[in-house]
Amino acid sequence: MSSDTDGSTEQRLASLRERVARGMDRREFIRTLVAAGYSLGLARVLGVDDFLAAEDGEVPVVTALVRTDPDDPWSVDTRTRSVPASWYASVSKAFELNELLAESTITGYLGSAVVPGTYDDGGATITVEVSVEADAVRDVVDRAVDGVSINVDTIRNLDGLEDDVQREPRRARDPASTLVPAGISCETDTSIATLGPALYEPGTNSRYFSTAHHAFDSVEDARGATVSLPFENGQRTELGTVTESYPVADVVTIEPTGPYRPSSTIDGDRQYDIQGQFTRYGLADLVARDEPLEKVGALTGQTSGEIQGIDAVSCLTGSVCRRGQLRWGDETDMADGDSGSVSFHADPVSDDESVLIAGFNNARTWWPGQSYVWGIAAYQLTEQHGFHF
Known part of the structure; x- marks a missing residue:
């Protein structure tokens, strides 16, 4: 060339x-x-x-990062599948337009998300939230092509949502087991959160515990803070120390300091073994096939719900817009203390009941007219910070 x-x-x-x-x-x-x-x-x-x-009328997309050896978390490879070309054209254009919205300076812009259509209809929608009526949204996306529609919602009340329900957190059961699963509670100096699965860092071949950054009272840098693990028998032990702090992603990595180690399992209705994670188009594929997500939180336990938006942008908290967000379920799927949990779905091509991670759960809507859980998608965490599940 x-x-x-x-x-x-x-x-x-x-x-x-x-x-x-x-x-x-x-x-x-x-x-x-x-x-x-x-x-x-x-x-x-x-x-x-x-x-x-590929077959005529189809194009390949990468849908997941998966382990080629189930017992080796470093043996990660891409998985592809062929999808209808017309669907791909609409969804990829919607991703581009959503990025254009995120980079614009529209007054009152609060966020947006892509909602792929089914494979049969081949379309896609961008949902946009604004705090004031904004004709500028239409101006920004006037390059929209056939197959991409725009829905604009005006949000006027951003008062906080109170969680009045008292729940008993899920705790670790067996102090003798040194591998700690995700989906149970962990404790910081200021709050209770949910322990996420093991995060792997290829550059150093390190594995870490994970949870939500805001569990540390929203400090800018949580490095050096300690995290404790409570047990059902009342015992409590230090789990580890925060090594990296990502306030925009709302994730921290925790290095073990005692005998306990993070595992790629989730303690839910059964033990879920994690074998990888979905990509952006992998999540779009789930939406196209009307497949739900599940999560196990320390407070609300195991729930499931539909995906409501991918590649989302949220400018509702803090001074920086959060990109690569995943929206799913509804407000009842999360309570204070569930932050740090992950959403997941059964591996679409596996016959061993393993699961792939969709993303973290960090917040829920507190404004009228919409109801979903949101947090950083797994693909965004990998692209921005290099970690994988």
Whole structure:
């Protein structure tokens, strides 16, 4: 390929990808490559190999990061599946438009999310929340194409939601077991949270406990804070020390300081074994197939609910908009103390009842007209900070 000094190569790649998604057949695709001066060595960048192997009218997408060896958390590889080209075109355009909204300076913009349609209808919707009537939203997305619709909701009341229900937190059962599952309570100096699954850091081959950053009284940097593990018998022990603190992602990593170690299991109605995580398009695939998510929180236990939005942006808390958020379920699926839990779904292609992680649960809506749980998606945590489940 010839050298590129004006950024046109990236634009040409994007244009070619979009034309593929819109149903370009194989012969036309090859002719376009040759006419544009691309070598077939660019196949891996464009996904040509997968494209040529797919059925007509379909394109491949990466849906998950999964372990090739169930017992080795470092043996992570990508999984792909072919999806309808028209659906892919609409969903990918919706992702682009949602990013455009997030980067805009619309007065009163509070957030937005992408809601893929089913594979049969091939469409997608962007839901937008604003604090005032905002015609500017339409102006920003006036480049919307067929298959992408916009829903604008005006939110005027952001008063806090009180949780009056008194619940007994779920605690660890066996002090003799050194592998600690997710879905049970952990304690900081100021609050109770839910312990997340093991987070793995490939660069250092380290594994950490995880939970929500705001469990540390919303301090900017929680590094050095200790986390305790309570047991059903009343025993309590120090679990570990916070090593990394991510206030925007609302996640902390906790290095074990005693005999207990994090595990890739969730203690719910049964033990759920984690074998990977969903990507952005993996979550979109779940929405297209009307598949729900589940979670196990220390306060509300195990619940399930529909996915309400992916690749979401939330500007409702703090001074920075949170991107790569996942919305699912409703307000009743979360209570104070459930923060740090994860949402998950059965591995779509596994026959061993293992699960894949969708994302963390960090908050719930407290404004009228909408009801869902939200938190950072697993793919966003991986893209921004390198950790995987």
